[in-house]
Amino acid sequence: MISVSSGTGGTVSPTSISVGSGSTASFTLAYSTGYEIASIGGCGGQLSGTSYVTGPVTNNCTVTAAFRLKRYNVSANASASGSITPSTVSVEHGGTAEFSVIPGADAVLAGVNGCGGALTGSRYTTGPITADCSINATFARPELLMQGMTSPWGITELPDGRLLITERVGTLVVTNVSRTTVEARINLPLAIGVEGQGGLLDVALDPDFNTDPKIYFTYAETGSGAEAGLFGTAVARARFAANALNDFEVIYRQAPKVGGGAHFGSRVVFRSDKTMFVTFGDRGNASFVQNLGSSIGKIVRIARDGSILANNPVIAGGRPEIWSIGHRNSQGAALRPGTDELWLNEHGPQGGDELNRIVAGGNYGWPNVSYGCNYGDPVGTACRIGGGVHAPTYLEPVSYWVPTSVAPAGLVFYTGSRFVPWQGHAFMGALAGTALWRVELNGNVEAARERLFGSLGERIRDVHQGSDGYLYFVTDSGKLFRIRD
């Protein structure tokens, strides 16, 4: 007689068997979910897979089996700017593990994922573990690459990795490939009005730069003749070769030119069809913004030679280049990844800064409505211009900042691989708000937003995603930072 003794977590069957002297017997093991064999022995047998076969039996004997919960390895990895501890935990089937997630100095946590977990404060707790798994914690910290520029305003990148950075005083910086020094500084022979907020502004590469190396600029243009002393944002392009710019052409001019140095916009964003959006501020003359005969307070879409397109949204009585209206001062604009949909941020007055999703022919309300208040009014909800709410007459912002303006500038949607938790999120600088803002979206709705790197105390003017997958930004104090993982 061979009998079986086994604990919980599995079965050995049959539970007893009679065999003739000198014969062997075979038993089959079965495991409860999450269990494995801990030990089995007796009757001179051997385990093979789920079969236990005894040796030749000459006496009564017992097969003894014990089962145990399986154990799994949960490993944790962190990017260099922070830590996650412990690095490995052994967990029984169905159990959970806890990890401590600590950003390094000046760093923030971009996100933690893996093993079905959730973050509470600095504790990351996994879901029930039923297999080996790993956790990734991604941190981000700013790294100062360069300083000493004069009011850098716009950033773009050459195909070889060098950055082009405009300086508002009218020069274009070409960095070295490692983005740590000024390789060249080029004076632009344009009628640049360095007045108030004006000067040389944005920079963008031609979509066909590799075969036709043109670079586009926006700037505050000084008027002449009847417009002497007045300014308007203009768009020019030039050919770039050997760290020099030639063949300048002014391809578009905001109209009319007006006095003062406020609210020039302006960002250039190329669409997949190689036409461009340009954002134009209200120039501190809000009365022009709802006037369809001007390009003040508008987004325009033009061909890259400046010519007017036939397929813009038809706004009755409006200039044919107009794409949308009712904008106060947009210093950040980008396409939503994978689309030709323009998103932009714009400055409100006292509060009321906006992140907007632009639809063709849309009216974004300025100066008739804003979540902000006129200068001099007490800050609060009662003084919101036009009551604040845009709908149904005007398009609501996706996000807005009250009661204090952050003064947004620069905008990118992150698509790189360095900060996987941030993919699809919008990043914008803030001037008065001295920070980088991260806006997480759920469809076209804000899911969360976060103020980052405020401890730098820097006015962030433009944000760029590098070809290396890192984020870069420039500050009014003349610095270039890279966000490292």
Ligand SMILES: [Ca+2]
């Ligand atoms: Ca608005």
